[in-house]
Structures are given as structure tokens and as C-alpha cells.
Amino acid sequence: MLAGAWRGFALRTRQTYAGWMARYGEWVAGAEEAMDTERGGAWLAELVDKGKVSFATQKQALNALAFFFRDVCRKEEVLFDVRLRRTERRTPVVMSAKEVVALLDKLELRHRLMAEMQYGGRAAAQELVSLRVQDVDRARGQVVVRGGKGDKDRVTVTLPKRVKESLDAIWGDLRAVHGKDRAEGVPGVALPTALARKMSKAGERWEWFWIFPADHLSRDPETGIERRHHMHAKVYGEAITRAARKAGVEKRVTSHVLRHCFATHLLEGGTDIRTLQELLGHADVKTTEI
Incomplete structure (x- = not known):
């Protein structure tokens, strides 16, 4: 390919x-x-x-x-005489605010921070695990989601005080992991393709380090280089599912449910649908209405 x-x-x-x-x-x-x-x-x-x-x-x-x-195949014109079939969308799972709190209480610090950021910061799981140090403004309590839906950057609203405190709590550990990798000569983290061509060593710099790094080094499937990647979205998703079971939430809970809960709770609180569309980064308001 x-x-x-x-x-x-x-x-x-x-x-x-x-x-x-x-x-x-x-x-x-x-x-x-x-x-x-x-x-x-x-x-x-x-x-x-x-x-x-x-x-x-x-x-x-x-x-x-x-x-x-x-x-x-280098075909100049590619047309298929096929009409795609619309399928019924499943009714989204929504947790109550009480259930969200119960779930959060069953998560360890890193996963809890991720869940709080997903609920309060509206990030999709893949956007969340891909966050870098430079994407987080701790002083202002803001997070920039890079290249979300439609390849658009999206700035979240100010994060709640509790989330900022959780970020502060993990910051020292992040510094330690980054420092350890540098001391041991581990290659820098993966970079966007264009930047990697221009500044191959930028991945060693602190600002490009992951907010949620993986616990262990792994081989880059594209380059074959062993380096530290971000936490896999599947690992986070499994943590959410386990926490929901421990909290006694009798619903099919995935990481995406938290993002949908945020939207539902805002609507229930009187937030305008167009405002919510902008907050979630949806191109079409119909997506927000589901």
C-alpha cells in the first residue's frame, strides 16, 4: 500500500x-x-x-x-453504479450523572483523567490518546484536539478544576518517563509525516511527548524503530468497560458513551443544539441530533 x-x-x-x-x-x-x-x-x-x-x-x-x-490502478474516472443502503442507527447508550461519577470512582488515576477529559472535554478516544504536551494549556485549562473530524483542530472549553488537578498530578510522572527515555537513548516519539521529514529529531523534545504514553516501548509498524507510542485506544476502552462493571452500571458502556453523555447532559441542561454541534466538532447537525 x-x-x-x-x-x-x-x-x-x-x-x-x-x-x-x-x-x-x-x-x-x-x-x-x-x-x-x-x-x-x-x-x-x-x-x-x-x-x-x-x-x-x-x-x-x-x-x-x-x-x-x-x-x-491509475484510472482517470472511477464511477460505481451502486446506491449505498441506509441502515437504522442504534439508540445511543446514555448514563446518568450519578452513573458517570460511580464509573469514574472505579478508574485508576490515568484512566480516570482520560475519562474526565473525554466527558468534560468532548474528545473521541483516538483523539484523546493522541494528545501531546503542547496540546494542553495547563494555565488556561484548555486542550486542543488536533485534526479531529474533517481534519479540523478544535479547542475545548476550559477544563473543570478537578481535571486540571488530575493533570497536575500526572505531570511529574510524564516528565520522569520522558527523561528516562532521553537518558536511555530511546528514539523520539512518532511525528506527523511532514514534520518528521523536516525535523527528524523533534520527536525527542518534551513538547511532542505524549500526554498518555504507553507503559512499554514497541516497534513502529511503519519504520521498524522501537520507540514509545501513546496508549492504545483499546487499552483505555477496556479500562472503561471494566470500571462500568465494577460500578454496577447495567448498560453496555464504551469510551464513546462518555462523550455522548456529555452531549446529552448539556442538552438536558438547556444548551442549544447548534452550540453543541460546534463543541463536538460535528460537520452536520444531524450527527449531533442522534
Whole structure:
């Protein structure tokens, strides 16, 4: 998937597209047939009609297929005569304010801070784990979410005093981990592609360090370099699910539920839907209304 790298796609996007292309490759008879856009359209139509997948998944497959023909096969015009099928959205799970407090009380400090920032700061899980030191203004109590939905930066409202105190509590530990990595000659953290080309050593600087670093070093899947990555969103999500069980919350709780709870509690408190749309970073108010 070198073409994906040239386009500057994130690793997760390239992995997702590669997965769809593997499924398409298994469906067609061979390489020559795979490059036929009509066969691509037929595969997509079958996925839509018989695949029992959500609208979002259908759209993801469409984007991957369009990328394959346009950027890999170098087709000038890529059109598929396929209408995606709208699927019913599930009613979101919402916890009461009392349940949110009970869940928070069952989390260890780092995960609790993450949950508080997600609830009070409206960040999605992947945005949260990707935060860097420079994204947090402790004095003003603000966090900048870089390249969220639509690749737009989003500034949160001032964080509650409790969240600022939790941030202060972990700051010394962050400094210690960063200092240890520097002393042991660990390569700097991964950087945005364009910056990595210009300033390859910037990843060693404090301001680029993760707010929520992983406990152990791991090998960078793109470069093969062993370095410290941020905590995986799955690790945080599993912590939330465990805490919900311990708190006796009898609902299917995921990390995304916290973000939705924030929105619901604001609406219940009288916040205007358009204001909420801006706070959550949604491009379409219909997304906020769900």
C-alpha cells in the first residue's frame, strides 16, 4: 500500500483500505479482473445488498475501492453504479450523572483523567490518546484536539478544576518517563509525516511527548524503530468497560458513551443544539441530533 503512504494517509486508514482490498481480491478471479471497475462495482453492490453491514461500513468500502482504482490502478474516472443502503442507527447508550461519577470512582488515576477529559472535554478516544504536551494549556485549562473530524483542530472549553488537578498530578510522572527515555537513548516519539521529514529529531523534545504514553516501548509498524507510542485506544476502552462493571452500571458502556453523555447532559441542561454541534466538532447537525 505504498500509494497510501504517498497520499499521506494515516497508518490506520492504510490498514483499513488494505483489509478491504484483500476482501475484494478474494472475491475476483485474478489481477486482471480486479482492475475492471465494473467488477469492482459488482463486488460493492453485493456487499451492500447481502453483506448486512452498516451504512458507515459500506461507505468505508466504497472509499477504499475508489482509492484502489484511482490511486493504485491509475484510472482517470472511477464511477460505481451502486446506491449505498441506509441502515437504522442504534439508540445511543446514555448514563446518568450519578452513573458517570460511580464509573469514574472505579478508574485508576490515568484512566480516570482520560475519562474526565473525554466527558468534560468532548474528545473521541483516538483523539484523546493522541494528545501531546503542547496540546494542553495547563494555565488556561484548555486542550486542543488536533485534526479531529474533517481534519479540523478544535479547542475545548476550559477544563473543570478537578481535571486540571488530575493533570497536575500526572505531570511529574510524564516528565520522569520522558527523561528516562532521553537518558536511555530511546528514539523520539512518532511525528506527523511532514514534520518528521523536516525535523527528524523533534520527536525527542518534551513538547511532542505524549500526554498518555504507553507503559512499554514497541516497534513502529511503519519504520521498524522501537520507540514509545501513546496508549492504545483499546487499552483505555477496556479500562472503561471494566470500571462500568465494577460500578454496577447495567448498560453496555464504551469510551464513546462518555462523550455522548456529555452531549446529552448539556442538552438536558438547556444548551442549544447548534452550540453543541460546534463543541463536538460535528460537520452536520444531524450527527449531533442522534
